[in-house]
Amino acid sequence: MIELVIKNGKVVFPSDTIETSIAIDQGKIVAIGSSSIMPRGVKSLDAEGKFVLPGCIDPHVHVRDVFMGATANDDFFLASKATSLGGTTTIIDFAIQKKACLPIDAVQERRAEADGEVVIDYSLHPSITDLTPETIDQFKELIDLGLPSFKLFLVYRKDGLMVDDGTLLKVFEETKAHGGLVGLHAENVAIIDYLRDEALRKGHRKAIYHAYTRPPITEAEAVNRAIFLANHLNAPYYNFHLTIKEGVEMFREERKRGRPMYAETCTHYLVKTIEDLKGSKGINFICNPPLRQEEDQKALWKGLADGTVSVVSSDQVAFTAEMKKLGEDSFDMVPNGVPGHEFRLPILFSEGVRKKRININRLSEITSTNAAKIFGLYPKKGIINVGSDADIVIFDPNLKKTITTEDSLYSMDWYPYEGMTVKGYPVITISKGKIIWENGEFQGKKGDGEFLRRTISQDLLRTPVV
Ligand code: URP
Ligand code: ZN
Ligand code: ZN
Numbered sequence: 001m002i003e004l005v006i007k008n009g010k011v012v013f014p015s016d017t018i019e020t021s022i023a024i025d026q027g028k029i030v031a032i033g034s035s036s037i038m039p040r041g042v043k044s045l046d047a048e049g050k051f052v053l054p055g056c057i058d059p060h061v062h063v064r065d066v067f068m069g070a071t072a073n074d075d076f077f078l079a080s081k082a083t084s085l086g087g088t089t090t091i092i093d094f095a096i097q098k099k100a101c102l103p104i105d106a107v108q109e110r111r112a113e114a115d116g117e118v119v120i121d122y123s124l125h126p127s128i129t130d131l132t133p134e135t136i137d138q139f140k141e142l143i144d145l146g147l148p149s150f151k152l153f154l155v156y157r158k159d160g161l162m163v164d165d166g167t168l169l170k171v172f173e174e175t176k177a178h179g180g181l182v183g184l185h186a187e188n189v190a191i192i193d194y195l196r197d198e199a200l201r202k203g204h205r206k207a208i209y210h211a212y213t214r215p216p217i218t219e220a221e222a223v224n225r226a227i228f229l230a231n232h233l234n235a236p237y238y239n240f241h242l243t244i245k246e247g248v249e250m251f252r253e254e255r256k257r258g259r260p261m262y263a264e265t266c267t268h269y270l271v272k273t274i275e276d277l278k279g280s281k282g283i284n285f286i287c288n289p290p291l292r293q294e295e296d297q298k299a300l301w302k303g304l305a306d307g308t309v310s311v312v313s314s315d316q317v318a319f320t321a322e323m324k325k326l327g328e329d330s331f332d333m334v335p336n337g338v339p340g341h342e343f344r345l346p347i348l349f350s351e352g353v354r355k356k357r358i359n360i361n362r363l364s365e366i367t368s369t370n371a372a373k374i375f376g377l378y379p380k381k382g383i384i385n386v387g388s389d390a391d392i393v394i395f396d397p398n399l400k401k402t403i404t405t406e407d408s409l410y411s412m413d414w415y416p417y418e419g420m421t422v423k424g425y426p427v428i429t430i431s432k433g434k435i436i437w438e439n440g441e442f443q444g445k446k447g448d449g450e451f452l453r454r455t456i457s458q459d460l461l462r463t464p465v466v
Contacts, residue, residue: 001042003433007035009047009394011384012054012364022052024390027432032386045428047394053364054384055089055391055431056345057371059125060240060264060313062337063093064113067159070323070335074410076117077446079316079341082409084444085437086342087393087426089120090381090452092371094151096127099160103128103138107147111451118449120431121391123375125151125183129160131167139174146453148180149375151240154222155187155288162189169229176235181374181456183238186222187214187289196332205330207282211274211290213331219289220246227254227261236260236461238374241315243269243289245299252308260464262374264311265300267344268416271351273297276416283324284414286334287315301357310370310466312348314341321414340415343403345393347417349424370466376454394428401425 002025011020011032021038023031031038063079065072074082083091093114095106103126110124126142128135128150142148152171153161163171168184175182195213199205204212223239227250230237242248242263254261268287273294276285285291303309317337327334345367352358358366372382379388403417429437436444459465 002030002039003042005038005041005044006047006052006392006394007044009050009052011052012360013384014365014369015361017360022384024433027390029384029386029388029390032384045394050427051360051395051397052384053393053395054368054382055393055429056087056367057090057377057381058083058088058314058341058344059092059311059371059375061091061093061316061341065317065337068335069326070319072318073320073412074318076114077119078410080118080120080122080449081442081444082342084120084429084431085409087345087395087429088341089391089429089431090122090377091120092123092125092375094127095124096161097129097135099130102134103142115451116447119436119444119446120449121452122449123452123454125149127151128163128171131163131170136170136174139180140178143178143180146455148454148456149183149238150175150180151183151185153185155185155189155192157189157193172229172233172235176233176461179456179458179461181236181238181460183240184226185240186219186226188218188221191218200330200332207277207286207331210286210331211277214288214290216244216246216292219244223247223250230261231259238262238264240264241266241289242309243292243296245296248299248303248308251303255308255464258463260460260462262311263303263309264313265309266313266315267340267347268338270297270300270312271347272416281321281414283327283331283334284321285338285416286331287336287338304366305358305362310366310374312344312366314344316341318410318412320412338416339412340417343417346401346422346425350422354423365466373465374460376456377452390430390433392430393426395424396427397424399425399427
């Protein structure tokens with residue numbers, strides 16, 4: 001007898017949603033078909049009236065982030081447990097190179113924190129901050145180790161993360177040569193640092209000045225530069241956390257030309273605006289790039305619907321309101337980043353599918369399939385298919401929930417989405433065939449998640465794969 005059968009759910013495939021059943025054994029999907037022909041399972045779940053989606057992939061999280069004097073309020077066990085409650089079954093975090101150390105050292109340190117702790121599978125994007133000859137020598141090794149995607153920061157100069165354009169060009173060259181993908185945090189540091197210093201000189205310290213000193217042009221210029229350099233080398237490019245309408249337009253043009261350029265946005269840019277920085281809790285909403293205007297939100301939603309924007313991540317950072325107070329006297333001292341990755345799927349369902357901005361199949365693409373394809377996890381992850389990992393979320397489209405901090409799994413004292421009521425919520429999360437959440441009960445196990453070795457498809461280096 002096989003281990004698990006999910007019966008009669010509305011199974012979400014890339015271009016169809018079909019009422020059917022799924023058989024699971026030894027962590028894999030072994031059959032898909034009508035319940036009458038399904039083999040008997042040791043356990044059977046009735047998913048009638050529910051959507052059955054591929055487990056979500058969040059390719060942009062910062063677990064236990066240490067930044068600007070704060071240490072995020074989570075660890076790999078808590079973060080992976082919380083995000084899987086919200087339907088995520090794979091996360092990709094970062095391994096940020098320390099100055100005078102090698103990227104591989106950062107990978108080893110990060111793996112020591114995650115291995116044996118995660119309840120779902122995970123991977124890492126190496127982040128290059130110090131391009132010594134020894135670092136250049138490690139690109140091939142990192143890619144061969146299954147870490148083919150990188151994140152570089154064009155900002156955070158005083159925090160020691162920023163790289164210059166020379167480094168960027170070399171990294172594009174090296175990754176392309178060995179079959180990797182460069183992703184960027186694209187903002188113009190020189191303009192931002194100038195505007196910040198000017199604002200502080202004039203005594204402007206409130207949270208809203210965070211956005212005023214990082215206006216859209218600072219992101220637009222950097223995105224444009226990144227695209228220009230990638231095109232110059234005929235290299236693929238992934239833009240982490242795109243927030244502006246001008247950026248959406250740039251990606252639309254590039255993709256029309258068949259260029260392998262991928263834009264990601266995040267949940268908060270789709271439901272929060274610059275107005276949130278003006279309230280009494282404005283400092284909590286400080287993140288980079290900053291929250292934008294409604295017109296940017298509209299452009300992002302349109303880009304998600306028409307295929308211009310490929311992925312929605314969380315950019316999760318569990319900085320509490322207490323930690324954010326480090327900058328209560330001055331916006332530039334606030335640890336940046338927002339929590340709430342456990343609400344990504346329900347928010348996107350309520351705001352996207354219910355409001356008819358996207359359909360359920362597109363929701364599944366932007367939260368799962370596309371990240372799997374771009375980052376080299378497909379078809380192991382990102383699709384409900386025979387042979388794929390049985391990473392599945394059963395989603396009740398009628399379950400209502402109001403987001404509060406009360407049942408936060410890692411004692412968050414605020415969420416950007418607090419007070420928001422969503423209709424549609426995950427009820428069961430399955431990771432590699434094992435039920436890890438069922439109706440709010442955690443059944444997963446610390447250490448059941450594994451480090452994933454990824455290989456990026458060679459097609460992705462030439463044409464858009466999503
Ligand atoms: O404000 C943000 N996004 N914090 C996390 C670090 C980053 O830049 O992604
Ligand atoms: Zn970033
Ligand atoms: Zn980030």
